[in-house]
Amino acid sequence: MSWHGKHDIRCESVPDPQIEHPRDAVIRVTSCAICGSDLHLYDNFIPGMTPGDVMGHECMGEVVEVGPESRHALKVGDRVVIPFTISCGACPQCLRGNFSVCERSNRNASLAQKAFGRTTAGLFGYTQLTGGYQGGQAEYIRVPFADKTHVKVPSNLSDEKLLFLSDILPTGWQAAVQLGIEETDTVAVWGCGPVGQFAIRSAVLLGAKQVIAIDRVPERLEMAAAGGAIPINFEVESVMERIDALTDGKGPEKCIDAVGLEAHVSGHIDSMYDRAKQAVMAESDRIHALREIIYLIRPAGTISMPGVYGGLADKVPLGALMNKGITVRTGQTHTQRWTDDLLRRIEEGQIDPTFVITHVADLADGPALYETFRDKKDGCVKVVLKP
CATH class of the missing domain: 3.90.180.10 (Medium-chain alcohol dehydrogenases, catalytic domain)
Known part of the structure; x- marks a missing residue:
C-alpha cells in the first residue's frame, strides 16, 4: 500500500x-x-x-x-x-x-x-x-x-x-494508565474510534467509577456502550449538559483525547475558525475536542492525549489549563x-x-x-x- x-x-x-x-x-x-x-x-x-x-x-x-x-x-x-x-x-x-x-x-x-x-x-x-x-x-x-x-x-x-x-491496544491502555485512575473517578473519552474503544475498556478494567464516551457515529457509540461506557452523541445532545448531569456539575476528573488533529464538528465557531485557518495553511491541527476537554474537566484533573497532533494549533485555552491546575500527559x-x-x-x-x-x-x-x-x-x- x-x-x-x-x-x-x-x-x-x-x-x-x-x-x-x-x-x-x-x-x-x-x-x-x-x-x-x-x-x-x-x-x-x-x-x-x-x-x-x-x-x-x-x-x-x-x-x-x-x-x-x-x-x-x-x-x-x-x-x-x-x-x-x-x-x-x-x-x-x-x-x-x-x-x-x-x-x-x-x-x-x-x-x-x-x-x-x-x-x-x-x-x-x-x-x-x-x-x-x-x-x-x-x-x-x-x-x-x-x-x-x-x-x-x-x-x-x-x-x-x-x-x-x-x-492501538497498548495505545488505549497507556492513555488510561497515565491518568492514574482511582475508583472514585469519572473518565470521559472524546472519540470512539479504535483507540478510543480500547481506552474505554482499559478505563473500565482499571476500575473507573464511570466512563463516558463522546462521539457522533451511532455504531461507535453502540460499541462503546457494549464496553461499559455511557454514550453521548454530540450531534443530538449537549456534551456539557450531559456531563454536568453525570458529575453533579463538577466535571470528570480524568479525560482522554482520542480524536487528535482532525476534530470533525459542525455549528461551533471555533471549529469553523480552525477549518478556515487550515484551508489557507495558517494552522495544521483542528483542536475543538481538546478545547472542550480543557473547558469541561474538573479542576486539578488529568488529560491524556493519545490522539495524534501534527504541528501547530491556534486558540489553545492556556489560561483555563493553568488556572484549573490541569495535568496533561501526551506521547506516542x-x-x-x-x-x-x-x-x-x-x-x-x-x-x-x-x-x-x-x-x-x-x-x-x-x-x-x-x-x-x-x-x-x-x-x-x-x-x-x-x-
Whole structure:
C-alpha cells in the first residue's frame, strides 16, 4: 500500500525488503491494519511523506530472515507482532521504558530535531520525520533493531487477537494508565474510534467509577456502550449538559483525547475558525475536542492525549489549563512497555481485542477501504488486511 499524494493510496508491487544492518530482520506479514493515524497521511495533514512510501504501522507475521546481531533473540519461523515504535533497547530513553522517544532509531533525526526541537523514535510507515521506514501494509517488512522491536506471540491464538498489540491496544491502555485512575473517578473519552474503544475498556478494567464516551457515529457509540461506557452523541445532545448531569456539575476528573488533529464538528465557531485557518495553511491541527476537554474537566484533573497532533494549533485555552491546575500527559505509545502484560491479559481472557474489527479484506482492497474508514461508511470501525 503506497502513498502517492492526498487521497491517493495504491496497491502496487515494490522491491522486496532486504537485510540492511546486522540487527535487522525481515517479516512475512500475515495480517496488518489501517489505523486512524494513517488517515492523517491519507488526508495529507502531516508533512514528510514522499511518493511511493509504503503505508502502515500495525502488522504481524513470521520471521523469514534474521541479521547476525539479532539471532540471539529471533529465529526463522518465529511468530511475532511488530510494535509501531522502533527502539534500540539500549539508549537512555529505552532504558527508562520511553520507547517512543528512542534516541537512536530515527535515521532522519535531523529532520525531527527541526520539527520538534529534539528527535523522537523511528516509526514504521509514518513520514520522513520519523525515519522514512517502509510500513507494514505489505507482504514483507524489514524491521530495524529487530532483536528489540518485536513481540513473540503464541501459536494458539488467532492473528486477530494479537495484531493490535502493535499499536492501538497498548495505545488505549497507556492513555488510561497515565491518568492514574482511582475508583472514585469519572473518565470521559472524546472519540470512539479504535483507540478510543480500547481506552474505554482499559478505563473500565482499571476500575473507573464511570466512563463516558463522546462521539457522533451511532455504531461507535453502540460499541462503546457494549464496553461499559455511557454514550453521548454530540450531534443530538449537549456534551456539557450531559456531563454536568453525570458529575453533579463538577466535571470528570480524568479525560482522554482520542480524536487528535482532525476534530470533525459542525455549528461551533471555533471549529469553523480552525477549518478556515487550515484551508489557507495558517494552522495544521483542528483542536475543538481538546478545547472542550480543557473547558469541561474538573479542576486539578488529568488529560491524556493519545490522539495524534501534527504541528501547530491556534486558540489553545492556556489560561483555563493553568488556572484549573490541569495535568496533561501526551506521547506516542511506549508500546513495548505494555505488551507483556497485555498479552497475558489476552491469554487469560480479560481482553478480547477482536471486538473492534468490522472489516477483513485482501490487501488489494485497501485503497477503497481507506475511503470507507475515513468516511465512516458501512459501519467501519477497524479494518484488517490480509496480504
